[in-house]
Amino acid sequence: MEQKYTKQVLLLVIVTIILGLIFLIPFYFIIINSLKSFAEILLNTAAWPKEFQWHNYVEAWKRLKYPRVFLNSLIITVFSNLAIVLFSSMAAYRLVRTPNRVSKIIFFLFISAMVIPFQSIMIPLVQVTSQIGLINSIPGIIIMYLGFGAGFSVFLYHGFIKSIPREIEEAAIVDGCSSFCVFWHIVFPLLKPITVTIIILNSLWIWNDFLLPLLVLQDQNLRTIPLATFFFFGQYTKQWDLALAALILGIIPLLIFFFFLQRHIIKGITAGSIK
Amino acid sequence: MFNKTKFKQILTYISFVGPAFFVFSIIVIIPFVLGMYYSFTDWNGVSGTIKWVGIDNFFQIFTNDLQVKSSFLFTIKFTLASVILTNLLGFLLALSLTQSLKTKNILRTVFFMPNLIAGLLLGFIWQFIFVKGFSSIGEITGFSVFQLPWLGDAKTAFWGIVIVSVWQGAGYIMIIYIASILNIPHEVIEAARIDGASGWNMLRYIMLPLIRPAITICLFLSIAWSFKIFDLNFSLTSGGPFKSTESLAINIYTEAFVNNRYGLGAAKAFLFFIIVATITTFQVFYTKKKEVEA
Incomplete structure (x- = not known):
């Protein structure tokens, strides 16, 4: 009985972790590709960048x-x-x-x-x-x-x-x-x-x-x-190198806000919707 | 003397309620009433003359407008798919993450995170995933699903929008279900367990009835989100291919601000209000009726 219980929990842990990773894949894709050159994005989207192209961010920062x-x-x-x-x-x-x-x-x-x-x-x-x-x-x-x-x-x-x-x-x-x-x-x-x-x-x-x-x-x-x-x-349609860097710049402020106030945010949502 | 205190009371009342109510009237009530009026006119937003045309706009919408019909169908189908999947996934996640798992806190954060990002940005992010990311996942895994032209085909574009909206909404819905599950008195669960309830029976006869209020809220929220979908849709497919994924909200926007037919747009907006108000009111009443006290 005890054995079976832990097996179930283990299965649940594995399934939820896999699901969590699936949820995170889009972030992985945009982050790594925002650091590639345009040619590299087209060539191999899933791979790790050969060399970090930080200037994508500099460009996006300026043009935005x-x-x-x-x-x-x-x-x-x-x-x-x-x-x-x-x-x-x-x-x-x-x-x-x-x-x-x-x-x-x-x-x-x-x-x-x-x-x-x-x-x-x-x-x-x-x-x-x-x-x-x-x-x-x-x-x-x-x-x-x-x-x-x-x-x-x-x-x-x-x-x-x-x-x-x-x-x-x-x-x-x-x-x-x-x-x-x-x-x-x-x-x-x-x-x-x-x-x-x-x-x-x-x-x-x-x-x-x-x-x-x-x-x-x-x-x-x-x-x-x-x-x-x-x-x-x-x-800059389809100019993904700059576009992705711009997207990350757009997302970052709220993520920082969230990590500092996580507990309040979760509480706030629960309180606000139960009313 | 009496008049003076009365006067003072009224003045206090106005200074407290006045500012919020005044701004609210100008920004919400007046435009809402004006919108009803405009829906009976041929106003084009530019010219000074606004001609009363009676119910012509509504007649036009119901008999002549094929696009609004397709937008309406799209919105209904999308709402159904998205509400069911978001709530199902959100509830399953809540159920899993209220067990005593060591990873539960970090996972809750992960599932909630997409919700923080603006719908418009989410659409752009997923545009990249569908166009570039999926094809490379397809190459690696060999699954043919990933090699479809996701946003280029009406059917897959529809499911594309559903996937993104579920990805965005499930975490929020999960938070509400988690709060509700944690609120179930421990004794009730224990008593049921002693009576021999487990697994499915526990879920069906003990938990579901007790989290009914949360179900009401989650359905209400997800229906409202899906029915009014604009940002995500706008940036992910902008209604394409060939306007097959154009939601009602986008249709109204296009009618007014792209085609410059404000009168017609206002008529659509008025009908849109009636539909949204009816669905949400009806849904809340219906689900509230089924709520049970613990």
């Missing part, structure tokens, strides 16, 4: 304008997150603490908008935002991310705030704290776990988003990483 696009992605992601966390938590707090009909309607609008696919609003969105001057500007796209992120984030905050007892706040009000003071000093610190979840989910989405930047950021200097990669591919 990597520092520029990286900074654009970073600024957009960080400030969108700040705006979403700030305004969604405030809104959700007041909606929970003022349970009247207006709050109900507003909350209902926030959550029903979650089923609207982006493609269903993108056409008029471009028109509306260009009329009020939000197009082709980084602050503009940050405001758009606030609009798109608000529904889900308000929903998550709303659920979390409901579980916070009101008594804590009442004590502070008696002590002469204003509503803003109560929120920032008492309530907001208690929201930390759900704030982490919201930041992680929104960061993965905003950092990787492609269609919204494609539609509203036409200026070359405003391109984000996915957008720059897209145009790079259009320009």
